[in-house]
Amino acid sequence: MNIGLTGGIATGKSTVSRMLTSRGAALIDADVIARQIMEPGHRVLAAVVDRFGQAVLLPDGTLNRKKLGEIVFSHPDERKALEQLTHPAIRTEMKKRMEELEAEKPHRLVVADIPLLYESGLESLYEAIMVVYVPRELQLARLMNRDELSREEAEARLKAQMDIEQKKERADILIDNSRGLEETERQIEQFWRDKGLS
Numbered sequence: 001m002n003i004g005l006t007g008g009i010a011t012g013k014s015t016v017s018r019m020l021t022s023r024g025a026a027l028i029d030a031d032v033i034a035r036q037i038m039e040p041g042h043r044v045l046a047a048v049v050d051r052f053g054q055a056v057l058l059p060d061g062t063l064n065r066k067k068l069g070e071i072v073f074s075h076p077d078e079r080k081a082l083e084q085l086t087h088p089a090i091r092t093e094m095k096k097r098m099e100e101l102e103a104e105k106p107h108r109l110v111v112a113d114i115p116l117l118y119e120s121g122l123e124s125l126y127e128a129i130m131v132v133y134v135p136r137e138l139q140l141a142r143l144m145n146r147d148e149l150s151r152e153e154a155e156a157r158l159k160a161q162m163d164i165e166q167k168k169e170r171a172d173i174l175i176d177n178s179r180g181l182e183e184t185e186r187q188i189e190q191f192w193r194d195k196g197l198s
């Protein structure tokens with residue numbers, strides 16, 4: 001079985017994916033793949049530098065993530081331009097890894113962690129979509145705290161994504177991560193049992 005795992009930025013996708021992998025699920029993480037295609041030498045990074053200029057590189061030739069983030073999270077058109085360069089490569093790699101993992105062990109749960117799953121219209125690639133939800137105010141607070149962002153910077157990142165309430169409504173499986181970790185763990189345990197996973 002496979003599921004797509006999504007939610008909003010900092011709602012707890014990594015936290016939940018750890019709970020699933022510790023039970024034996026295999027994980028494919030879109031953010032990790034997004035980082036791999038931005039490594040020096042990769043053609044996607046070269047295309048990004050062509051479009052955004054040398055200023056998005058650090059002196060050692062690696063991507064200046066903070067700088068590119070400032071550009072794309074405050075300018076929607078620039079964000080779309082970046083996505084046109086990155087998303088096809090991310091999608092191809094995700095699909096390839098999914099096929100490899102499913103062929104390797106057909107009965108294992110494969111989890112694809114994709115922050116922009118709904119925004120990119122990828123629902124049909126997965127048997128079910130799990131959404132990790134917290135109310136918007138808590139999402140903002142956890143994001144500011146984890147990434148040391150100002151309220152303004154955190155709000156700009158939230159604005160670049162579909163509202164978490166809309167994702168909640170679309171979910172096949174909803175995980176409420178607004179209380180303690182034990183409460184989230186309990187919901188994952190329930191999901192695991194309901195699906196007869198072992």
Ligand SMILES: CC(C)(COP(=O)(O)OP(=O)(O)OC[C@H]1O[C@@H](n2cnc3c(N)ncnc32)[C@H](O)[C@@H]1O)[C@@H](O)C(=O)NCCC(=O)NCCS
Nearest residue numbers: 009030031034065068069072079083086090115116160161
């Ligand atoms: C702009 C970049 C360099 C900023 O890097 P930074 O280290 O600050 O953030 P990081 O990559 O860890 O992403 C953190 C979160 O930001 C959100 N996010 C990232 N890109 C986008 C985007 N294009 N639109 C909306 N939200 C996004 C996601 O929730 C993600 O989990 C980076 O996010 C990037 O390369 N984005 C383009 C690729 C992409 O769309 N990734 C999203 C997963 S498919």
Ligand SMILES: Nc1ncnc2c1ncn2[C@@H]1O[C@H](COP(=O)(O)OP(=O)(O)OP(=O)(O)O)[C@@H](O)[C@H]1O
Nearest residue numbers: 008009010011012013014015142146177179180181
């Ligand atoms: N139930 C919880 N109670 C308190 N804090 C939590 C809980 N779940 C997650 N957190 C904290 O909230 C922050 C965001 O969680 P996490 O990194 O798992 O989110 P994410 O959705 O994977 O983020 P991103 O979209 O950036 O990849 C982290 O600092 C994490 O430690």
